[in-house]
Amino acid sequence: MAGLEDFLRARCLPLAGAGAPPLLPLAAELEAGEAFGLSPRELEAAALEAGLLPRRYERNALLFGLEGQRRLHMARVVIAGLGGLGGYVLEYALRLGIGRVLAYDPDRFDESNLNRQLLATRASLGRSKAEAAAERAALVNPAVDFEAAPRRLEAAEAAAVLPGAVALVDALDGIGDRLSLAAAASAAGVAFVHAAVAGPAGQACVQAPGAADLSRLYPAGRPERGVERSLGNQAFAPAFAAALEASELCRLVLGGEGRGLGGRCLFFDLAVPEFLLMEG
Amino acid sequence: MKVRIKLFASLRTGRFDEEERELPAGSRVLDAILAAGVPPAEVSVIFRNSRHAAPGDGLVEGDTLGLFPPVGGG
Numbered sequence: 625m626a627g628l629e630d631f632l633r634a635r636c637l638p639l640a641g642a643g644a645p646p647l648l649p650l651a652a653e654l655e656a657g658e659a660f661g662l663s664p665r666e667l668e669a670a671a672l673e674a675g676l677l678p679r680r681y682e683r684n685a686l687l688f689g690l691e692g693q694r695r696l697h698m699a700r701v702v703i704a705g706l707g708g709l710g711g712y713v714l715e716y717a718l719r720l721g722i723g724r725v726l727a728y729d730p731d732r733f734d735e736s737n738l739n740r741q742l743l744a745t746r747a748s749l750g751r752s753k754a755e756a757a758a759e760r761a762a763l764v765n766p767a768v769d770f771e772a773a774p775r776r777l778e779a780a781e782a783a784a785v786l787p788g789a790v791a792l793v794d795a796l797d798g799i800g801d802r803l804s805l806a807a808a809a810s811a812a813g814v815a816f817v818h819a820a821v822a823g824p825a826g827q828a829c830v831q832a833p834g835a836a837d838l839s840r841l842y843p844a845g846r847p848e849r850g851v852e853r854s855l856g857n858q859a860f861a862p863a864f865a866a867a868l869e870a871s872e873l874c875r876l877v878l879g880g881e882g883r884g885l886g887g888r889c890l891f892f893d894l895a896v897p898e899f900l901l902m903e904g
Numbered sequence: 905m906k907v908r909i910k911l912f913a914s915l916r917t918g919r920f921d922e923e924e925r926e927l928p929a930g931s932r933v934l935d936a937i938l939a940a941g942v943p944p945a946e947v948s949v950i951f952r953n954s955r956h957a958a959p960g961d962g963l964v965e966g967d968t969l970g971l972f973p974p975v976g977g978g
Contacts, residue, residue: 709978799976822975825913827949840956841949842974850948851914852977862978891949891972893912896921900910900970903954 628660629674632667636676645677645690653678665723668767672697680765681721692878693721697767699877700724702785704777704805705795706753707731708857709819711742712866713795714757718765720874725761725770726785728777729753740859776801782808790876791815791830793869800848806831806838815886817872819865823855828868829889830876841889861894905929905965909940912972915947927963934959936969948974 635652653667662670671678672694677685681693688696699722703713706729717725731753737744743756754772761770777785782805786792792809794817796802802818809816809831816831818838831837868890875884889902910922925939933952937944937959950957951970963969 850974850976
């Protein structure tokens with residue numbers, strides 16, 4: 625857009641050093657939004673396109689570079705669940721600047737969620753998790769195109785919404801849903817970023833498109849619920865597991881030097897603590 | 905043969921975190937699970953030296969087994 629790039633460039637901070645992208649302050653984005661009638665998302669796209677880095681991502685710059693931030697902005701991710709795992713996965717996705725996020729959760733907040741679910745507050749009790757998530761997204765990073773559906777993601781809808789997504793992120797509760805959606809992701813040719821927790825323990829892995837890692841993790845005949853029935857659910861295991869998922873999501877979008885958790889599963893028990901990486 | 909067995913999450917309750925067990929030659933993974941006092945139905949994932957293993961797999965001296973119950977919370 626003629627004029628917009630000049631407008632933004634004129635308002636960037638002085639260059640930090642050779643090779644560093646010009647930093648665009650939020651105030652300048654807001655000004656441009658008013659002047660040109662553009663949404664935060666459109667402005668972020670224009671800025672990144674012009675080689676300008678919104679200041680909110682300044683601390684990402686050394687890790688991802690402007691090009692990495694652009695790729696994050698272009699990525700679309702689907703998250704199944706907005707509870708213990710999902711609240712944190714969403715938070716990381718928003719802060720990373722993943723451009724489009726579609727999330728599903730049919731539930732409303734209950735008092736028992738308050739010990740661990742990021743979006744659960746006294747104010748949100750009884751409210752739809754999907755609605756609370758939309759509010760959080762608008763607050764944390766309105767440049768993210770966020771949509772929350774107040775329903776379960778069923779296999780049929782997964783088949784419709786997954787193509788073109790970087791990954792389906794597992795933030796589910798229960799084993800049956802995980803197996804069903806892992807199969808749907810596999811069939812849709814999309815990576816399934818898996819995690820699950822029980823008490824202080826949990827696991828995380830990435831099922832590559834077309835693969836069947838989840839069926840090996842949950843052999844046939846297992847009950848619907850795992851040992852979370854006897855151990856409960858506490859605050860930091862979901863955050864830890866969600867961080868692993870966010871890290872793998874970054875790897876799917878940006879590549880990276882490490883091997884990652886594709887086809888490998890990390891099991892953790894923070895009570896010890898012990899970490900076991902299962903190779904194949 | 906000596907085999908090291910590590911228990912995770914709820915499998916540790918009332919048992920142990922990590923122990924070495926002496927097993928007869930020719931023992932299989934399932935024998936180690938039983939020796940640890942763990943009902944096989946409670947084990948969802950079995951590691952043998954960082955690789956996924958099945959109850960019927962054979963064991964050798966110095967193997968380390970990790971036993972994980974089904975984990976499905978979120």
